[in-house]
Structures are given as C-alpha cells and as structure tokens.
Amino acid sequence: MPQPSDSPLLQIEDLTKVFHTRQGFSSKQFHAVDGATLSLQADKPEIFTVAGESGSGKTTLARLILGLEQASTGTLSYKGRSIGALSSREKRAWYYKEVQPVFQDPFATFSPLKRIDHYLYETVYNYKITDRAGANAYIDGILNEVGLSLAEIKGRYPGELSGGQAQRVSIARALITHPSLIVADEPVSMLDASLRMSIVNMFRKLKENQHVSVLYITHDLATAYYAADRIAVMLRGWIVEMGPVEQVLGDPKHPYTQNLKQSIPPINPDAVWNEKMDLAQLDSDAFAHVGCKYANRCPHVMEKCRTHEPPNILHEGRTVKCFLYE
C-alpha cells in the first residue's frame, strides 16, 4: 500500500476509466482502468513500473496521468492539486511543464518532414525557458545529459538518426521543462537489444542526478526488474500486485504475476523451460466478468473468485488483489 506521505508528487485514488462501445442499439461498458490507487512521493524520486500484457490498461493509465483522457471516477492529484479541476490555461502553464511524456515509437513522435532540433527549440520557446540567445547553450546542455550534443543532431531529420538516438532526443525534449515526472510509455520496445540498455540506464541516471521520477510503462519484466524501484502489475484494468520490485518480481504472490514471471524466456541455458503450460483457449470477455478477472485462467481458482471481487490485501510488503492471502 502506498504510504501516505507529506509531499505526494502524484496521488491516484480509485481511478476508473470506462469506455462505452456501441453495437447497434446495445451499448457495452469497458473498464480500461478499474479502481487504480497508487502514489509517488516528491521528496524521493523513483522509477515506478507499470507492467502487464497487452490490453491490460497500461496505456490508458498513462493517458489519464498525462491529462489526455478524462477519468470517469476517482481522483488524480499532482502536488496536492486535483488535475481534473485545473483550467486548460493552468494545465498548459503548469501541469504540462511538470509532467512530460516519452512515447513508444520515436519515429512516430517526430514528423519525418521537420528537422528534429526544431522540436527542442519549439519547446524552449513555448515554455519561455530562456530567451533566443540562450537557447543554443541550453539545448546543448540538455542533450549532453542524454549523451548527445547539439552539433550531432542540428539540422538533421528524424530518419537520419538511429532509433536509439531519436528516442534520446525524445527524452531530451521531455527534460527541457525540468519536469518532476516523466511518463514513458513502452520507451524501449521499438529499439534494438543493444540500444535498450542505454535508454534504461539513462533513466536510472536521470533519477540519480536530476531527481526526476519516471513512470515506466512496459511489458518487458526483465528491464522492469533491472530499472525500477517499485512495480504495479496490471491485469484487465486492475492493479493485481504492487510493491517493491525485488519483492514482487523476486517472489511473486499473485497467480498472474507468477505466470508472467515464469513466461519470461530464461537466458541461462541451464534453466530453460521444460514443463508445459496451458494457454487460455479463447479470450472470454474478462472485462465484463463478475468476480476476479483472472478466475478463468487461475490454477488456484476457488468458488468465491467467480462471484466476488477480491480485496486488496497487504501481504509481505506488497499489496495483492487475491483471495489466497486473506
């Protein structure tokens, strides 16, 4: 359970986002994020990972935090102020300066027809960080933090850069406003294996040197384990297990987290998979399910799992949403 802190950076309570889909006259509800509760502290920067399979609501959670979606219910507050109550002028002037995004595909982030340094200058001028004379030096300083220099990228188009370089520029752009929180949605999944670690290592460095918190959204548990301090595992809109990464991934308690961990291909040739696993046959509509959303796939399923929603239980230093630990 997130400890109530004197200085919360980001506080999310019971956040829910419902999408409505229509088919003819019938309308269906779809809980993309369902009762998410988490908080980040301002005085202790950390890398917080949100992990889960595709369709688990990770990206919707990120979009809610970035203010790109309106929450259906629940509260989302940043530095003590409710985000939903901010006027759009305040959002632009303050919130968007404090919280910056990094997206999945660096080549989709930047227009291929614009020079990439244009984005950096534009951000500097938009937020009036420095005057025009100081812009070059300022941008060069920011680029140095991500291991690039202005001379390297000035006048170049995104297509002339490698994926890793473009993603670094994307992160540099996010750093320009000196944010306290970076929301990174799958920042390494489009990158090559050799470049992945350089980005993840950079997040670790930024946390140490710049005191930036990072909300790192990924389906890759191995990099999550490597980089993160805390982790929240999402399943169909629920946070099913949340706590320090050593505990959650070192010794997972929720049956879903256990399944996830066992599914990471071990790199050690002495420890490759031998036993068989059963895969879900057809995806039933688990979003609309009563009771636990994992009940159909869970090896420890009990009668009440099919009828009641499991509570959040504090167990060995993490919260688990499972009846097994009552």
Added chain:
Amino acid sequence: MTNIIEAVNLKAHYISSAYGVKRTVKAVDNISIQVKAGEIYGIAGESGCGKSTLLKVLLGAHRPPLTVVGGSVKYHFGARDLDVLTMDERTRSDIRWKDVSYIPQGSMHVLNPVRRIGSSFYDFISAHQPVSRRDSHDLARAYLSELGLPETVLTSYPHQLSGGMRQRVTIALATILWPKLIFADEPTTALDVVVQRGVIQLLKEIQQKEGSTLVVITHDMGVHANLVNRIAVLYAGKVVEEADTNTILKNPSHPYTQYLIKSLPRLDHRGERVSIPGRPPALDNVPKGCPFHPRCPFVMEKCKTVEPPVITVRAGHRVACHLVTGEVSHAATI
C-alpha cells in the same frame, strides 16, 4: 546428420538506381551456412543486419531490387537435391508448403479478413492435394486438436480471435502439410510474454512430432535460448559467430556477441548492465575492414583495413574476428 540447407558464399544486394544515382545495399554479404536435417537453427541480430533478407534468399523468394549477386543455396530432401536459386516456378510452387514452409513476420496480420479460418485452410490444402471441402475441414480439425487449439476457430473470422490465437492459427496453417523445412521470421515479436511462451512451445512440438527442420529468425536472445539448437549471429550482413546455443550464451568469442549477451537484463541479477556503444552501421555504407570495428573496445589497426576471415575455433564454432585465432578461442572478454 545430413545438411538440409547448404548456402555457399551467398551475396544478395539491394540494387537501386534513381536519376543516375546507384545505390547498393549489401544486406547479405558472403554468408555460408549449413543447416542440419532435424535441428532448430536460429539467426540472431539487430534490425537492419540482414536477417530477413537472408531468409528471403534461402527461400528463393527474392524479388528486385533484391538481387542475388553470387553464391548458391541448395536443399537436400533425402535423395532429392534442389538448387533454390535456379529452380523453375513449377518446382517452386510444388515444394511450397508441402516441403518448405514459411511463417512470415507479423503473421497475425496475414489471414484473409473476409474469409473464415476454415476456408483459408481449404485454400491451402486444396492447392497441393485434391481434397473435398469436407476432407480438408476434417484434416484441419484433426490437426488443430493435435496442437491443442480449439476447433471453433475454423468457423471464426480472423478479427474474432486474439492476436496470440491468430499467430498460432497461422503457424498451424503453415505446417498442416507437414513440411520438412519450416522458416519462421520473428514468430513471437509483438506478443506478450505469456502468449510468446505458448507459441514457442507450439513450434517445438511441431518440430519434434515430425522431425522437421526449423529455421528461426529473432532478435530476442531469450527466445533463442529456449528454442534453438544452434545460433548464427549476424552483423552488417555477415555471420560474425556461429555455434551451439550453449556456447553462444555462456562462452561467446566475438566482442559483438559478448556485448549482445552482456546487455541482456536478467531476472536473477540486478547489477549494472552494459550497453553497446555506437549504432549499427547502415548497410549501404558499411565500415571497411571488420564492420564492427567502430564499436569494438578491442579495435586494432588491422581491424580497420582487413576484413577478418571466418575461423573455425573448434568443431561447430565459427568466429570472424582478428582477436580469435585457431589456438586461442578467447583473446579478450568484456
């Protein structure tokens, strides 16, 4: 064991000329590989290193601007020897799916969206053996249940299935005629880990049941570790190292392979992981000498001018690096 594929000094370039400007992309540059019958052979490397191009040439599916400049590819199916690059269209379509099959990249998007899965199965089977619709349906149903997939998919449209299920259906479709040789291009990319594990298991099962040969391309070393018997590591269109999976993962000799393994995050170890400095070269402008020399921590003068030859360190382990000579398999470690 006999070789089922033999590729010798294969060179395939993308040659384009626009407005008098000639551009040559050397995607496959002097590659020689042999795949043994009944094994799972992995091809590893980053994007843009020529993995998929190599597969196209091995399949004989290259089309301009991709041109085979030199070398040969041969299949040996028992007593039958086939030259892939010179065989006629008739033979090619005869062996397609029956003897040689291909699981394409992004295979969850290859199913025809306006046909039921069962009709796709009929199309595939009827193209190669005379069957009635009912027989093909029975054949498909039997095969799916053998692979542990639900029969109901036959009456579904692709959009009704999840991504992982579509991937498995495509694999079933590509292997229903029990081909001797199966090529798979990034079969698990874009799947989440749980589904990925199921797909790896399925590929293994198919391979073991029929004793067929599987050639798998992926950049994910974790997949290689759990699926393949031997790995060839590609860099800038060349094979820089080839050995059995155990050697590649535990005892790699080429600095690039060492970096590739060292940079993998592991769940049993949280220490600092290195990342490879620099970036992979563009294939139309590959550095002279050893293509890895601008990123290599052990670079010598020789590396900048002389291309390292492929040396057999010991039986089944080939490396192309100046640091590695016949006697010493480990000149340096990162």
